[in-house]
Amino acid sequence: MMAEKTADKQIEIKGESDMPPMAMSLGLMSWNKTGSWRNLRPVIDYEKCIKCMICWKFCPDACIHIEDDKPVIDYDYCKGCIICAVECPKDAISVEKEE
Amino acid sequence: MGNHALSYGAQLARTQVIAAYPITPQTEVVGFLSELCADGKLDARFIKVESEHSAMAAAIGASAVGARTFTATSAQGLALMHEMLHWAVGARLPVILGNINRAMGPPWTIWTDQNDSLSQRDTGLIQYYCESNQEVLDTVIQAYKVSEREEVLLPAMIVLDAFVLSHTSEVVDMPDQELVDKYLPPRKATYRVDPKEPHSFGNLTTPDRYFELRYKIERSMRRAEGLIKEAGEEFGRMFGRHYGLIENHHVEDAETIVVASATVAGTARTVIDDLREKGEKYGLVRVRVLRPFPFDEIRQVLSEAKKVIVIDRNISFGHTGIFFQEVKAAMYNQPRRPPIFGYIAGLGGRDVTPATIMEIIDDAKSKDKPTEDIHWIGLKP
Numbered sequence: 001m002m003a004e005k006t007a008d009k010q011i012e013i014k015g016e017s018d019m020p021p022m023a024m025s026l027g028l029m030s031w032n033k034t035g036s037w038r039n040l041r042p043v044i045d046y047e048k049c050i051k052c053m054i055c056w057k058f059c060p061d062a063c064i065h066i067e068d069d070k071p072v073i074d075y076d077y078c079k080g081c082i083i084c085a086v087e088c089p090k091d092a093i094s095v096e097k098e099e
Numbered sequence: 100m101g102n103h104a105l106s107y108g109a110q111l112a113r114t115q116v117i118a119a120y121p122i123t124p125q126t127e128v129v130g131f132l133s134e135l136c137a138d139g140k141l142d143a144r145f146i147k148v149e150s151e152h153s154a155m156a157a158a159i160g161a162s163a164v165g166a167r168t169f170t171a172t173s174a175q176g177l178a179l180m181h182e183m184l185h186w187a188v189g190a191r192l193p194v195i196l197g198n199i200n201r202a203m204g205p206p207w208t209i210w211t212d213q214n215d216s217l218s219q220r221d222t223g224l225i226q227y228y229c230e231s232n233q234e235v236l237d238t239v240i241q242a243y244k245v246s247e248r249e250e251v252l253l254p255a256m257i258v259l260d261a262f263v264l265s266h267t268s269e270v271v272d273m274p275d276q277e278l279v280d281k282y283l284p285p286r287k288a289t290y291r292v293d294p295k296e297p298h299s300f301g302n303l304t305t306p307d308r309y310f311e312l313r314y315k316i317e318r319s320m321r322r323a324e325g326l327i328k329e330a331g332e333e334f335g336r337m338f339g340r341h342y343g344l345i346e347n348h349h350v351e352d353a354e355t356i357v358v359a360s361a362t363v364a365g366t367a368r369t370v371i372d373d374l375r376e377k378g379e380k381y382g383l384v385r386v387r388v389l390r391p392f393p394f395d396e397i398r399q400v401l402s403e404a405k406k407v408i409v410i411d412r413n414i415s416f417g418h419t420g421i422f423f424q425e426v427k428a429a430m431y432n433q434p435r436r437p438p439i440f441g442y443i444a445g446l447g448g449r450d451v452t453p454a455t456i457m458e459i460i461d462d463a464k465s466k467d468k469p470t471e472d473i474h475w476i477g478l479k480p
Contacts, residue, residue: 016311019308019311020289020290021191021252021290021312021315021316021319022189022190022191022252022290022300022301022312023189023300023301023302023303023304023308023312024290024298024299024300024301024302025298025299025300025302026298027298028297028298
């Protein structure tokens with residue numbers, strides 16, 4: 001909830017001279033979408049999915065949410081580690097190359 | 100005693116968080132500050148910790164939130180803090196650390212020399228070496244003023260000799276709290292941990308940016324050089340006691356200048372005063388601030404001398420005394436550079452008396468140039 005309240009607060013920078021003197025994030029994670037790091041994209045086939053939520057449990061970055069009783073991947077933050085695809089007992093998660 | 104001067108300095112500076120672990124000869128600092136907190140005489144949170152590493156880690160956490168933070172230690176304790184000293188510097192947190200100079204063990208020892216603080220020379224802490232208990236108290240207040248400035252944001256170490264200062268009673272003037280408050284207003288932290296405005300700190304930084312962050316630490320160090328002088332002068336105007344980076348004594352027409360630090364400098368001053376009365380042209384430079392190194396002032400004052408003597412109560416094994424190597428390095432590219440003699444004395448708390456200083460002075464007098472990189476003084480045959 002805190003994140004939503006202050007989501008628009010972001011340190012404006014033009015160059016190195018404006019940067020803070022220490023290493024710190026310049027804004028909230030709602031602004032810093034780390035999903036751009038992803039090389040591989042997990043895709044859930046809901047025909048095969050049995051909603052066991054093992055993928056949700058194993059996602060190390062908490063990027064799989066449960067929505068309407070289904071696991072849903074948050075691609076804004078998923079970094080494509082593919083643990084979900086490996087752990088899926090029904091091979092319902094395919095791996096695509098991120099272009 | 101010096102330990103109480105350190106504690107009263109932290110009290111007058113209205114330190115908000117203290118995290119410390121007791122070690123001889125610093126123990127009274129922990130005892131006294133925890134008493135001040137328990138008795139409500141100091142409105143601060145005293146955090147008991149299980150080690151010096153944790154003491155500095157707790158101080159870092161408190162400082163990151165924006166609190167004025169204090170800790171103190173000695174020798175092995177400082178060594179255990181080492182990793183966290185780098186962290187405080189890189190995170191740009193103005194923690195003030197009192198270090199009672201105690202020689203490193205083994206062999207187990209509790210007496211003074213400077214190898215503990217000098218082993219932390221390259222971490223990026225500002226280092227003040229104090230000569231008297233009054234200076235210890237005054238420096239705590241000044242150190243916060245300098246370190247908390249936006250242009251600086253670096254932790255600082257206030258160094259005093261074990262027993263010679265830490266456990267010696269001297270008359271110390273306690274500045275008026277109101278005046279201290281005027282000199283040192285509450286800390287304002289621009290970048291801080293704040294749940295209302297969350298940021299992550301100390302993030303993984305790639306080669307793309309780390310380099311610039313290191314440059315900024317060095318630039319802040321250089322800025323601190325001027326700001327320490329400024330803070331010392333302002334302190335002088337308000338409290339009547341002036342402080343600088345170095346302290347010169349009879350240097351104007353001095354042929355030989357003795358460079359020393361901490362209480363050894365005080366002993367050297369009395370010897371030089373005696374020599375002056377006999378008409379001999381000796382002067383003294385007391386190095387008060389070792390980091391940032393006062394290049395300009397040192398070069399200016401020493402280039403006029405015919406001989407320079409540096410007395411070290413420390414040693415960089417395989418090299419020389421550390422103040423000696425620093426002074427010599429500062430002079431190397433100067434157009435006028437006198438011969439510089441390096442003496443090591445008083446390791447492990449062996450007394451450095453006026454006779455010791457005289458022995459050093461006589462030895463340098465008998466030579467045109469240094470015969471060795473290290474001249475050991477008082478070494479038993």
